Amino acid sequence: MNEQRLVTLLGSPFVAPVVLLLLVLIGYGHTLSVPFYFDDYSSILESPSIVSGGPAAVWQQFSIRFLGYMTFWANYQIGGPSVFGFHLVNVTIHLTAAILVYLLARQLVYRTSAEDGSQARWRMAFIPLVAATLFLVHPLQIQAVTYIVQRLASLAALFYVATLLFYIYGRVATAWYARGLWMGAALVTMGAALFTKQNTFTLPLAVLLLEWVLFGMDRRRLLFVAGLGIAVAAGLAGVIGLMYHINPFSPEALAGVLRGEASVIGRGDYFLLQLKGLFHYLGLYVWPVDLRVDYNPPVLPVHFGAEHLLFAAFHLVAIGAGVFLVRRAPLISFGILFFYIAHLVESSVLPIKDTFVEHRMYLPLVGLSIATADLIHRFSPLIGVRSVAIAAGLVSLLLLGATRERNEEWNDRLGFWEKNARLSPAHYRPWSIVAKEYLAADRPNDALTALQRASEAKNGGKPGPIRLDEAAVVTFVAALIRVGRMKDAMAVIDHTLSTAGSINPLNRSKLLTNRGNISKRQGALSDAEADYREAIRVYSTNPVSWNNLAAVLLERREARQAEEVLREGLSANPSNPLLMNSLEVVTKALGQSSAPPPASGK
Structure with missing residues (x-):
């Protein structure tokens, strides 16, 4: 194929959507059956507002991220707890975001191109398609796509990019009504982004960057956009203040809401960690190996040293290069500066519990992908159009292969967490979660060993008394029950319930349910019933409590009451398969006095 035909083919408006669709099918088509992972349970399956x-x-529960969680609610109402619908939406969002990146890159290329004729056509054909492809197939994107609850990151990025695209359309529109429509659409998608995930609060800065890169240093325009951004930020702060009954102009109070989670890391320590973290993100973009959910935790406190000076110097040079290149290489300049703007909320001075996670790269990859595509394109005069196209294709295929292979790992939950624990042996969470997976695989002794490793990680790598968070305590109790250590399990439950201050209602319900299970095994049905009923009172959307209460009632030949309990449980847990199967058993029991009770949940 000669170069002219290659340019014509890649420049066709139908090629990009078809290529991106094929790539997403290859890279993510086999993820539609990937099981739920850890925060998927607490945020979706065990959330009363989502389930019932x-x-x-x-x-009321997720106001600051209302729109994102509404998509989970809609998913659950339509398809129940089936993973297929959740993954289908996630993959569709990722594909749509890639198409928007393609359209944004086209606008950036068109409005910054200095070439004409065939060179301009090649640039317009090549850069947007390569940028969208890199964004779509890079393995760093997996956590925001395959991990269901991180839809918040991909959906927020979709709205973010749409806002920038609509702003450009409105900015260059000549008719007043077209300008109004596009700017109105930009405001709508901006609002949608802000109520999906907090990292999108940098949108006004991204709009300012567009103004500078595309339209120059028009002081009046920049002041107008900056003023509008300040007004939007002040309005948002006011809304958040009313919603959470805080002083919206108190940095500490506002930061607490925006974080959405507690952190024991101080601002200074967090900032120093992020100097290294941002560099590490760039390293994973260039060489995406040993990717994982949890990286080894930081050693606190962080002592300022030579490495922090080097990282700070690197970032200052990178930002300086972005400013210097704004007229010489505007797309590379945009990509560099966009990377830092997109990280500003989560990777600067607002401490977040998890200091380094891959899904924070989803939005910054928009800028890096565009900059990389432009950088590759610049080799065209040196090695020719076909050679550049082949090189870009090979890089994309390698990334696609890595993405597909890593997505395969997500299908095996136990193997996935075993690998994470192996790669981050000093991190508490992988060990605590792999223990839960061992328990699900009926390997309680391995679960107890993993919990011992988790406790050592919590103790700074040293052996000592078992120290676990309340969720891991639930796993610990269940494992003790499985190996027949009923007395130890009961002691842990009683100690936790009596000494812990404010236990999460779900975990309290699980502990009460396990205590009921022990009582039931020991024949103390009245004690078991009392614990199950208290577990239901504490957290009504724990289906195991309802199921096990029905099992106790059936064991006492109270089938009619068991049926009522299961129907009430299904009203709190619609379409739950455990309760539906047990109800079928109970219904038969009402006609057959010798029917066995439903199996107890675990």
């Missing part, structure tokens, strides 16, 4: 609530309940 409505939009008002979702707003």
